[in-house]
Amino acid sequence: MQDTKLVRTCIDADPHTLVMRRQCDASSLDLLFDALSVDDPTDALAVTYEGPEELLETWRERIDRRPRNVGVVSVGEQMRSATATTPTDRNVVRGVPDPEDAEAIRSAVTGYLDAWPADGHTVAYFDSVTEFLDHWDAGTGVEFLRRLLRSLDARDTVGYFCLTPAVHDRATVREVASLFDTVVECVESTTEAVSEPSVSDCFEAVSDPRRRYVLAELTGHESTGIAEIADSVAARTSLDRQQVTASLKHVHLPKLADFGMVAYDRERERIAPGEYFERVEPYFRKAVGGDATPQTE
Numbered sequence: 001m002q003d004t005k006l007v008r009t010c011i012d013a014d015p016h017t018l019v020m021r022r023q024c025d026a027s028s029l030d031l032l033f034d035a036l037s038v039d040d041p042t043d044a045l046a047v048t049y050e051g052p053e054e055l056l057e058t059w060r061e062r063i064d065r066r067p068r069n070v071g072v073v074s075v076g077e078q079m080r081s082a083t084a085t086t087p088t089d090r091n092v093v094r095g096v097p098d099p100e101d102a103e104a105i106r107s108a109v110t111g112y113l114d115a116w117p118a119d120g121h122t123v124a125y126f127d128s129v130t131e132f133l134d135h136w137d138a139g140t141g142v143e144f145l146r147r148l149l150r151s152l153d154a155r156d157t158v159g160y161f162c163l164t165p166a167v168h169d170r171a172t173v174r175e176v177a178s179l180f181d182t183v184v185e186c187v188e189s190t191t192e193a194v195s196e197p198s199v200s201d202c203f204e205a206v207s208d209p210r211r212r213y214v215l216a217e218l219t220g221h222e223s224t225g226i227a228e229i230a231d232s233v234a235a236r237t238s239l240d241r242q243q244v245t246a247s248l249k250h251v252h253l254p255k256l257a258d259f260g261m262v263a264y265d266r267e268r269e270r271i272a273p274g275e276y277f278e279r280v281e282p283y284f285r286k287a288v289g290g291d292a293t294p295q296t297e
Contacts, residue, residue, distance in 0.1 A: 013181035042120030071112035194260035223272035
């Protein structure tokens with residue numbers, strides 16, 4: 001579990017907040033629901049790279065008084081109507097299939113905001129600035145954020161943006177942080193025992209190809225080194241090895257470890273099948289076409 005502490009703010013600060021996380025995990029949804037509780041918005045929008053199912057399910061469980069309008073932009077998904085798990089029957093999940101299409105993401109966001117009444121208080125939550133920067137170079141990503149913030153300002157919308165600094169170089173983190181007057185940092189709180197992953201957890205675990213590759217590499221092995229995993233993932237993607245290693249160490253392996261699907265030894269930089277590895281195995285086998293065993297030379 002994570003709490004947040006204030007890093008900086010100022011008098012007459014802009015309404016937006018940058019949240020710096022140690023890792024990307026499901027607990028980051030708490031930031032959204034805390035914002036909904038504190039800000040008490042009439043309208044709420046979320047932009048997610050993890051798929052809308054978990055967000056909408058958690059929304060239904062956590063929020064008693066629903067905003068009059070709820071929107072979800074699911075990056076990496078085809079456009080589709082919301083299912084019965086959405087908070088209200090009016091809502092629609094808008095998909096942006098290409099995560100590199102900056103204009104499509106911004107248009108999906110502003111499309112929601114322009115369609116909603118102007119008399120309310122709107123909150124927008126972006127679950128991963130890191131994903132923005134993962135798909136574009138730093139300059140393109142920062143310029144996209146700058147334009148997006150202007151769009152929110154023009155529509156009187158309060159934005160919450162999550163960033164995982166450990167994945168990026170210091171210059172990039174400073175440049176992103178310079179766009180925000182208010183910055184908060186996630187800090188560790190008391191650790192809870194890992195419970196058996198839900199169906200939603202399993203789908204989230206296999207939603208990213210890098211996590212699928214990790215799980216596939218562990219099939220039939222007692223343990224393996226992060227270096228070997230990084231080599232395998234880099235060979236299957238367009239990312240360089242250094243970038244893959246950083247994202248594995250600070251994003252994907254901690255997420256799988258939080259679900260209990262892998263055991264992550266940070267000091268030795270090794271991973272092994274976790275307590276609930278068998279729970280997720282059918283999901284990643286299906287996700288990779290029924291044969292998750294990696295090819296070896």
